[in-house]
Amino acid sequence: MATMNISIPDPMKDWVQSQVDTGAYSNTSDYVRDLIRQDQNHRSKLEALQAAITVGIESGISNKSFDQIIEQVRHKLKSDNT
Template sequence: MIVSIPEVLKNWAEARVAEGSYSSTSDYFRDLVRRDRADADATARLRQAWSDGVNSGPALPGTFDVDDIAARGAARLNEVRAAE
């Protein structure tokens, strides 16, 4: 694959290699593509979760309050961080 980019972007990529962040400009671009793919996957999952939530209908009255939602979110975040 051959990719053409403006000089300013070429200089940016070469600077990343020079500072030791990447072994080559090819390595840098491979990392960018991997990150873009991961971001696209995460965005698709988020959109699906949003759609599932919207399509699930309204919550039953009194089922959750804002403090309960915040506490559940904080607990889930702690679980995710602990698993990392």
């Protein structure tokens, strides 16, 4: 495992230590690794959302009504869950 040294202001250090002190994390490295995992997950979801938005924009204007689109999505979700 690689080692990384970072500098943070005292209030941030105190915050990290308070999170460790709650028992939720075994040490400061565990806390920082969790933050990085959360950021990776967040960015992955954001990229997927942006890709879906791009697909939607590039698909053009639909001739279906809003209600038809919603019904089609509901039907697809039901089909995917069975």
